Amino acid sequence: xxxxxxxxxxxLWYRHNKRALPWRDTKDPYKIxxxxxxLQQTTVSTVIPYYLRWIKKFPTVQSVAKAPEQAILRxxxxxxxxxxxxxxxxxxxxxxxxFEGKIPxxxxxxxxxxxxxxxxxxxxxxxxxxxxxxxVDANVRRVIMRILALKGYADTHKDKNIYSFLDKVLPYNxxxxxxxxxxxxxxxxxxxxxxxxxxxxxxxxxxxxxxxxQEIIPQLKEKIIHNVDAVIAIIAKKDKYLIQxxxxxxxxxxxxxxxxxxxxxxxxxxxALDREISEExxxxxxxxxxxxxxxxxxxxxxxxxxxxxxxTETCPEETPTRKWVTxxxxxxxxxxxxxxxxxxxLIKNTDHKNGIS
Numbered sequence: 001x002x003x004x005x006x007x008x009x010x011x012l013w014y015r016h017n018k019r020a021l022p023w024r025d026t027k028d029p030y031k032i033x034x035x036x037x038x039l040q041q042t043t044v045s046t047v048i049p050y051y052l053r054w055i056k057k058f059p060t061v062q063s064v065a066k067a068p069e070q071a072i073l074r075x076x077x078x079x080x081x082x083x084x085x086x087x088x089x090x091x092x093x094x095x096x097x098x099f100e101g102k103i104p105x106x107x108x109x110x111x112x113x114x115x116x117x118x119x120x121x122x123x124x125x126x127x128x129x130x131x132x133x134x135x136v137d138a139n140v141r142r143v144i145m146r147i148l149a150l151k152g153y154a155d156t157h158k159d160k161n162i163y164s165f166l167d168k169v170l171p172y173n174x175x176x177x178x179x180x181x182x183x184x185x186x187x188x189x190x191x192x193x194x195x196x197x198x199x200x201x202x203x204x205x206x207x208x209x210x211x212x213x214q215e216i217i218p219q220l221k222e223k224i225i226h227n228v229d230a231v232i233a234i235i236a237k238k239d240k241y242l243i244q245x246x247x248x249x250x251x252x253x254x255x256x257x258x259x260x261x262x263x264x265x266x267x268x269x270x271x272a273l274d275r276e277i278s279e280e281x282x283x284x285x286x287x288x289x290x291x292x293x294x295x296x297x298x299x300x301x302x303x304x305x306x307x308x309x310x311x312t313e314t315c316p317e318e319t320p321t322r323k324w325v326t327x328x329x330x331x332x333x334x335x336x337x338x339x340x341x342x343x344x345x346l347i348k349n350t351d352h353k354n355g356i357s
Contacts, residue, residue, distance in 0.1 A: 006205060007171040007178055013201035014181030017188065019044070022051060024180070029103035029128035030061045036123045037084050037115065040137075044187070050079055062101050064092035073254060073334035080298075080337065082253060087115030105129045126175040134166040135179040139186025145218050146190060149207035154218035192220070226301040231273040232260040232342065233310040234291055237324055241346070243333065244280070245321040256323075256333040258307075258342065269306050277312065287311040292345055296338035307342055 018024070021044065023035035034054060038047045057075055058064045064072065069089055076085040091113045095103060103124065104110055110121045118136070125131035136144075141154045144162045152158065171178055189196045195214050197203050208214040235242040235258075243256045259280050263272040270288065277285050288308040296303050318324060325333070327347055335343065 003169045004171075006169045006202065007174075009201040010181045010185065011171070011174050011177045014177050014184055018180070018184055019188075022048065022055075027128055029105070029124050031055060032128045033103060033120065033124050034088070036120050037088060038079060040084070040119075041081065042079060046079075050076075060101075061092045061095050061103065064089060065096040069254070070334060074332065077255075077334045078337040078340070082255065084115060086254075090114040091116070103128070105131065107131075107133065123179070126179045128176075130173075130175050132170055132172060132175055134163060134170060135183065136162055136166070137183060137186075139184075139190075140182045142192060142218055143182055143186045143190045143202075146195075146208035146214050147202065147206050149211055149213060149217065151213075151217060152219055153221055158218075190214075224300070225297075228301050228303045229263040229269070229272075230260060230303055230305050231263060231269060231276055232258050232305055232307040232339075233273060233277055233285070233288075234258055234307060234342070234346070235310050235312060235316070237315060239326055240324040241327070241330060242281075242316060243323055243325055243330065252336045254334075255336050257336060257339055263306075273306075273308060273310070277310070281312065281316045283316060284313040285310050286313050292342065294338070294341045296336075303338060305338060305342070 023031055026032065035047070035051055038051055038054075054075055058067060058072075067089075069086070072085055072089055073082060076082065079085075094113060095101060099109070105125065105128075107121060107125060110116050110124060111118075116124075122133040122135045125133045126135060134140075136159060138154065141158065141162060144150075144165055145154060145158060148161060148165060150158050150161060185200070185202070189200050197206075197209050197214060200206070200209070203209045206214070208217045242259060244259060246252050246255050246257060248254055259277060260273070261276040261280070263269060264275075267275070273288060274285055277283060288310045291307040291309045292305075294305045294307065296305065316322065323333075327343070327350055330343060
């Protein structure tokens with residue numbers, strides 16, 4: 001298969017088989033940028049409602065630049081990787097300040113903006129501006145590794161070969177369809193497990209297909225998941241609940257949560273609960289009633305949340321990072337997705353108590 005045949009077959013396949021996705025109805029670089037950031041390590045089905053809510057709330061880069069960070073974090077809640085949305089905010093402000101509110105169409109300028117790595121930069125330039133730049137994400141990396149029969153793990157060590165190949169086959173027109181076609185092919189046909197080679201428009205030029213090695217390229221890494229236990233205290237004062245803001249750096253930075261923390265080695269659940277409340281709130285628990293257990297998965301670990309309704313010896317005072325809020329107000333604060341089940345049960349219990357079904 002010639003380089004020209006490769007691009008023609010891919011583009012034709014994409015135009016006949018592409019999924020109808022909301023960010024494909026626009027050439028607005030701002031909207032394409034937002035969709036690409038959301039899609040990183042997140043499934044399309046998960047992203048669609050987030051994207052639609054985001055664009056409705058923040059239709060322009062200027063609206064993001066002006067918005068409070070907490071409102072942006074709240075809208076992002078559940079997508080994870082919160083540093084990404086903070087970079088969106090920083091970039092929006094820089095674009096308004098430096099580029100008169102217009103996303104630049106030059107590689108060097110885009111790469112200097114927060115959150116614009118090679119992938120995001122190539123995506124915006126090729127999809128929004130039809131510039132000749134490649135996009136290499138997990139799907140593309142897998143497709144090209146099979147095309148070239150590159151053995152080993154799908155990591156950045158293979159990217160030199162992948163970019164060299166893409167430089168040969170990238171067309172000079174229809175860049176958006178080509179790049180999106182490669183990603184779509186990886187998502188729908190050249191999947192990590194059980195690739196549908198019979199439907200692939202590129203199989204005649206695929207070395208892994210000819211060798212019968214497509215099932216073992218790329219080599220899959222074993223995922224090591226660490227188990228973590230954490231204790232959570234639900235502390236109420238009349239119709240208000242105590243929440244606190246996480247530090248500005250580190251895991252889940254700047255999000256809000258209920259008091260609590262990780263169970264240390266050698267501690268039982270109750271000992272951990274007592275220690276966390278003493279350290280965080282400088283008070284003691286006088287009564288603790290089990291409320292629920294919930295399990296939440298993060299990238300490298302699984303957290304089991306042990307949640308208790310607690311009464312404390314003294315009532316913690318509000319500070320800039322500690323608030324007493326109603327259940328209605330609590331929904332205005334950005335929380336880690338692991339806390340959503342706790343909030344939902346609190347609301348459900350309150351509704352049941354008030355006779356609302």
